[in-house]
Amino acid sequence: NAGVTQTPKFRILKIGQSMTLQCAQDMNHNYMYWYRQDPGMGLKLIYYSVGAGITDKGEVPNGYNVSRSTTEDFPLRLELAAPSQTSVYFCASSYSPGNAGELFFGEGSRLTVL
């Protein structure tokens, strides 16, 4: 049981490049989330999904896109990378948000935009 798996773990991008951060979970969770974590800033919600085919914006969605074609996968797309997108990105999933709000996080993807 792998939990939440994120790839890649590290990536350096040039300004203007695009890339996709992959996230997969094997717990059959309906709810999935993408957060970014900047030093001293806590976790900010980018996008979330309550089930396959359903996505919605979080607090900081600009510059990102998501899709949810299956229950297992929730990729995050960065278009036209900017230095402000240098951050650590965490994917998380939840079986039922009403159950203590427990989110299961991946280990993070560390992105640097130069």
Place this chain on the structure above:
Amino acid sequence: QKEVEQDPGPLSVPEGAIVSLNCTYSNSAFQYFMWYRQYSRKGPELLMYTYSSGNKEDGRFTAQVDKSSKYISLFIRDSQPSDSATYLCAMSGQGSSNTGKLIFGQGTTLQVKP
């Protein structure tokens, strides 16, 4: 004003000390209060959960919620070097209970010295 405020520290204590970590919040609609622990270069993991006001104890950890003061605390008794991590408070309200969206504090970095 941020919805959730948390002193980022860092906080350094000797082994065996009692540690108090705190968050204040401004949104009176918050009903679910959580503490996540994040080890270096890892994803956060749920440590404690409390619904509405009151105390909850789990081993060396006690979570307190005072909704009248919009203040939550995490106490760690007999702190151990293995408790060295970043502690993030998180909360959500009734309106977001069906999506699992959490608002996180900035995180407090704790170091317990042997």
